[in-house]
Amino acid sequence: MARFDHSVQQALARHSGVISRAELLAIGLSPSAVNRRVRSGELRVVLPGVYRPAVVPATPELRVRAVALRLGPACVIAGRWAAWWHGLIQAAAGPVSVVMPPGSWPSTHPTIAVARRTLVPADRTTIRGVPVTGRARTVLDCAGEFDAESIRDTALQRGTTIWSLDRALERYGPGRGAVAARRLVDQARPGGVSPPERDALHALLRAGPHSWTAGLRICIGPAEQYVLDLAIEGLRLAVEVDGWRVHSTAEAYHRDRARQNRLVEAGWTVLRLTPRQLRDDPDGEVAAILRVAAKLAADGVAAGRVKDGCR
Incomplete structure (x- = not known):
């Protein structure tokens, strides 16, 4: 130029x-x-x-950046486009959804969908230089979408907690979409960060007598932290539910094996369960897990043991 x-x-x-x-x-x-x-x-x-x-090239990312530049720092990318920017969905289409403060400069361009409301700082963040709604708020904003549960579960798998969703719900208020947003969070409240994990948790609790915890966070050594899909902490028994989407890459394969070795080294018994096993023979898989739990209890594995915890 x-x-x-x-x-x-x-x-x-x-x-x-x-x-x-x-x-x-x-x-x-x-x-x-x-x-x-x-x-x-x-x-x-x-x-x-x-x-x-x-x-x-005119890419979707370029569209988002152009909208942010056009509308200025008061603009926050929201909805499905925020979910895509967070990596919670594979693609977004249609007008780019944004949130602007009430009374701010309007945009009537057909490729931008503007919602007028005030976002508190806790409900917004900046990713790769673009202001977007925070991950928990994005999950709630997508509660009415056809893939809302998938968006929520992916967010949970990436570290969003029920606690953070509850806090976002408190800030969400009683307006449009609040009922669907609360229902979406309540569905995940029993535990588990994916439908197979929740199915396994509910099946184990029904068959019980043991108390299972979903998403148990433990420490091994001074720095290593792990989050277990399902666990009985007193028995040091963990059940890892290997969904295809999360565990199918070569990197995930090696990471899972290294993680399991460290857990076994620390005295944990680790069982693996796939959604297909749970679908094809839920009673048999649950019975097998409970037999292992009963054996650990009978062998006195938990006797005198201090519970793991992050110090």
Whole structure:
């Protein structure tokens, strides 16, 4: 871009491929120079007043960044687009959903869906330079979506807790979508971060006599922390539910084996259960797990043992 190439490239790098008209003018281009580059195709319009170089592809990420640049720092990406930005879904489509403060500058562009409300700082975050709703708030905002349970479960698998969802619910208030949001959280409240884990937990509790804990956090040594899918802490018995989506990669395969070795070394008995096993023979799988629990109890494994805990 003539004499301003370096400055323009710096501005483009800050926004990962988009630049605003105001930035171009601040760099030193005249309005006619900007218009000339648009007419020549050197710059392509992404949104009114926001451009991309012709060599930069028009990707979904570029759309999000263009919306954030167009609407300014008061804009927070929300809904399915926030879920996609968090990595909770594979793709998002349609207008980019945003939250803007009441009374802020409106946008009537058809590719942007604006909701007017005030978000407290706890319900927003910044990821890769873009303001988005926090992960817990994003889960609640997607409660009415067809894949709401999958979005919630993926968030739980990535560290979102029921506690954080409850706090987000308190801030959510009684408005539109609150009933669906509370129902979505309540469905996961018994424990487990995926449908197979919840199915296994409920089956074990029904067959019981033991008390099982979902998502038990333990420490091995001074620094190693693990979260167990299902566990009886007093018996040091863990049941890991190996869903395909989470455990199918080579990295996950090796990580799971190393984790299991460390648990066994620390005195834990680790059993593995797949959704298919639970679906095909739930009674048989549960009975096998309970036999192991009964043997551990009979052998006195728990006698005199201090419960694991993070210190």
